[in-house]
Amino acid sequence: MSKRLLLIRTIVVLTAVLGVNYVAWRWLHSVHWAAWWIAVPLVIAETYSLIDSLLFGLAMWRLKERDDPPPAPPDRTVDVFIATYNEPIELVMATARAAQAIRYPHETWILDDGNRPEMRAAAEEAGIGWITRSADWANMPRHAKAGNLNNALLQTEGEFLLILDADQVPLPEILDRTLGFFEDEQMALVQTPQWFVNVPDDDPLGSQAPLFYGPIQQGKDGWNAAFFCGSNAVIRREALMQLGVSRYAGEVEVGVQRALKTAGTVIAEAREQLDPDDERVIRALDQIEYDLGRAKRELARGVALFDVTYKFQKRVAAIRRDLVEADLTALQADLAVIAELEEMTGEPGSGLATLNPVALEQMAQRDWSPLGAVETVQALVEAVDVDRAGEAQPIMPLATISVTEDMATCMRLHGLGWKSAYHDEVLAHGLAPEDLPTMLTQRLRWAQGTVQVMFRENPLVQRRLTWAQRLMYFGTMWSYLSGFAAIVYIAAPVAYLTMGILPVQALSTDFFVRLVPFLIINQLLFFVVAAGRPTWRGQQYSLALFPVWIKSFTSAFGNVFLGRDLDFAVTRKTGALDEGPRWDLIKPQLIAMAALTAGVVVGLVRLAVGQAAAFGTLFNIVWVVFDLAIFSVIIRAALYRGFNPGVSPETPHGGASS
Secondary structure (H helix, E strand, O other): OOHHHHHHHHHHHHHHHHHHHHHHHHHHHHEOHHHHHHHHHHHHHHHHHHHHHHHHHHHHHOOOOOOOOOOOOOOOOEEEEEEEOOOOHHHHHHHHHHHHOOOOOOEEEEEEOOOOHHHHHHHHHOOOEEEOOOHHHOOOOOOHHHHHHHHHHOOOOOOEEEEEEOOOEEOOOOOOOOHHHHHOOOEEEEEOOOEEOOOOOOOOOOOOOOOHHHHHHHHHHHOOOOOOOOOOEEEEHHHHHHHHHHHHHHHHHHHHHHHHHHHHHHHHHHHHOOOOOOHHHHHHHHHHHHHHHHHHHHHHOOOOHHHHHHHHHHHHHHHHHHHHHHHHHHHHHHHHHHHHHHHHHOOOOOHHHHOOHHHHHHHHHOOOOOHHHHHHHHHHHHHOOOOOOOOOOOOOOOOOOOOOOHHHHHHHHHHOOOEEEEOOOOOEEEOOOOOHHHHHHHHHHHHHHHHHHHHHOOHHHOOOOOHHHHHHHHHHHHHOOHHHHHHHHHHHHHHHHHHOOOOEOOOOHHHHHHHHHHHHHHHHHHHHHHOOOOOHHHHHHHHHOHHHHHHHHHHHHHHHHHOOOOOOOOOOOOOOOOOOOOHHHHHHHHHHHHHHHHHHHHHHHHHHOOOOOHHHHHHHHHHHHHHHHHHHHHHHHHHOOOOOOOOOOOOOOOOOOO
16 A cells, blocks of 8 residues: 555545544534524535545545556557537547547547538548438437437447547547556446646636546546546447447346236236126136236246247237137127117118117127227237337447436446546547536536436446445535535525524534534545645535536436426537626526625624624634635636637646646
């Protein structure tokens, strides 16, 4: 164990001990129950922050700084995918030409989801492959970027895939520096950092994410949980195809099992409504029940799904035909009686009028057949679409359960036993958003996709993941709930400064002896693991974007559980907006800043007239000043008008290229 890792683990233990001690004391001895409406939310927010800190500490426990990668093996086949929808042709072609210049032998493909003739012409002129959606996708769910990649997967053959966004210009050595990891036959994915050339040193939009593309990914890597970030990653095709086939088979099998179970319930309910003397119907339902049991036993033995469902459907169809034929025979007999009556009266149609009323009533109430139940059973099994007629292609290797395909795909790969690696070397240069609206759109999409995955495939209940992997994925998802805690951290000091309401029993020595060491050691952990990387901007945005995090949660909840549409927008790659600052986009933050500032003013007035304690007022003013320092970044972001080409951004941090 290195000295640095030993130091990190020591700080992690101290953080956990001090944090648990503080929060436990808060719940047991310090909650001001008389002001429960602010006291309880505050202690819940503090508990949330402690869990967040513990999850971060767990990731750092096995922080993995990989050595130089092994040499790339010869003779591997690679497809380089450049995903695009509506980005400028020149931008896409700049990336494509750089991809062509990658030294390791490969094929370069532009995946044009916009199906633009001018894009195709530019690609063909440069000798670059061009792929768009096949005709099978017409009037089918498109699944955004995941669908675009899935379509290309079935039209190419390379053993490995380098996936790039349209603005991520690769360096010539990107494959030489990553393919060596795949000498491990269980390695499915190698992720490299995303680094942006159009970001000034002060990074007003928080684009570079040096903490994530560094210690956080390295920590997850130590637990075999480094995950796919959508671009700048090399993936083994075999792993993706195995994932696609296994997911397809698993989902169909679950559908068949559910259909058979429901079919059994339908038959049981149909029995309760039968005439016990109707032997024909009883025999039919007995036969269906037997076939249901046989189908379940065959599935348990591992018989192919298609064979099981096909045989069952054939048996039910035969039973249905027998019942229909019997009904037709009975109907023909009834019609013969009616015809005889008409012949006796000599007036067509009068037979029904002169028929015995008792006979008419019996005909009206007659149970013609149990076809309702039989047809329901048949429809249930047929609804399990082995061919997936509701999708453009049955095999979907990249996950389509969220607007961002990366995390869910990698989580599923880990569930199949595959490995991933994070290689901390900048091997592609991208473009970050250059204005506030684009940045907010991007962050909202990322957060929505992550929360969708949490709702649909919560990692904590994915049994094929190790517990460490579950917690690594859940930690990322958990972080997006910080928006709710942020509201409490804003409201608490304002409540004291304006109304004198203290959410803790007292600002006592016991309080500060527990709180201050925890805060200091927690910040020390960030400082040590960052190893010189700037982390302040990331800490600012974790609080300053609280409306985005809240919206991501509520909109993803509405999409997953209520069936509401989730707006999806492709991030603009070039150019800031030509309009003025969009203050309307940060209205919640401006209101929060105004409330904090007003709280300080009112607090000072209350102190001056003797209505507030000096220490409590000073403590909460310090808290407000810290919050305002956090929120100041959002003002800078609103005023930011794009990168000045005359200023060179700092050299990428970390990795062999630095």
